[in-house]
Amino acid sequence: MNLQGKTIVITGGAQGLGLEMAKMCAAQGAHLALIDMNEQQLQTAKAELGSAVTVRTYLANVASETEVEATFAAIDTDFDGIDGLINNAGILRDGLLLKFKDGELQSKMSLQQFQSVIDVNLTGVFLCGREAAASMVKRGRKGVIINMSSVARAGNMGQTNYAASKAGVVAMTVTWARELGRYGIRVGAIAPGVIRTAMTDAMKPEARDRLEKMKPVGRLGEASEIAHTARYIFENDFFTGRVVEIDGGISM
Numbered sequence: 339m340n341l342q343g344k345t346i347v348i349t350g351g352a353q354g355l356g357l358e359m360a361k362m363c364a365a366q367g368a369h370l371a372l373i374d375m376n377e378q379q380l381q382t383a384k385a386e387l388g389s390a391v392t393v394r395t396y397l398a399n400v401a402s403e404t405e406v407e408a409t410f411a412a413i414d415t416d417f418d419g420i421d422g423l424i425n426n427a428g429i430l431r432d433g434l435l436l437k438f439k440d441g442e443l444q445s446k447m448s449l450q451q452f453q454s455v456i457d458v459n460l461t462g463v464f465l466c467g468r469e470a471a472a473s474m475v476k477r478g479r480k481g482v483i484i485n486m487s488s489v490a491r492a493g494n495m496g497q498t499n500y501a502a503s504k505a506g507v508v509a510m511t512v513t514w515a516r517e518l519g520r521y522g523i524r525v526g527a528i529a530p531g532v533i534r535t536a537m538t539d540a541m542k543p544e545a546r547d548r549l550e551k552m553k554p555v556g557r558l559g560e561a562s563e564i565a566h567t568a569r570y571i572f573e574n575d576f577f578t579g580r581v582v583e584i585d586g587g588i589s590m
Contacts, residue, residue: 531585
């Protein structure tokens with residue numbers, strides 16, 4: 339799919355990877371609908387993206403069915419249809435399943451800690467993917483859905499909730515590709531490793547060094563490299579039902 343003139347929806351689009359992918363789409367001439375929960379960051383992102391393409395912002399919680407339905411209905415009307423979706427919104431609530439000391443239970447992952455991550459990272463992807471696909475099919479528009487997973491989907495210590503959500507994202511990606519292919523809709527996933535962000539920049543140097551040494555490429559990933567992967571999925575019309583691991587070789 340050539341992005342020129344297409345309408346792309348990006349959840350969590352006001353910062354981090356979402357904003358970087360928005361910049362990539364804008365550079366290719368796509369119009370953008372950014373969904374986030376921070377109004378100030380949305381307005382800052384809109385200003386940063388400039389006026390060369392149409393950029394509209396929408397305040398919504400992707401874990402709320404009513405908010406997602408209303409938001410996608412508004413986007414469909416505002417842009418006369420949707421051509422692509424990047425399901426990027428996600429949260430972390432890390433913690434061990436159980437923590438014992440001297441035979442005594444110190445803590446355990448709470449249901450709220452588990453459920454909050456599932457609600458955003460998995461249910462949110464489901465709701466947004468469903469509404470975007472419904473818009474595409476109703477209007478007879480071929481399109482692309484990109485779901486953000488993680489290399490943690492294979493399981494990662496301290497991330498029961500996150501790993502489960504990201505594994506589910508990949509399973510939905512394969513399922514949707516099979517179900518939606520008949521309508522000309524392709525679905526792919528991206529599984530990043532550790533990407534350089536404001537959070538990693540603030541880490542202690544020794545901790546960051548350990549992360550870098552874990553990767554055969556000897557460095558953290560850049561947000562622009564994730565955006566480049568998203569562009570590949572959009573533009574390669576033979577790509578569907580697969581996940582691209584872009585992690586510097588850490589999961590080999």
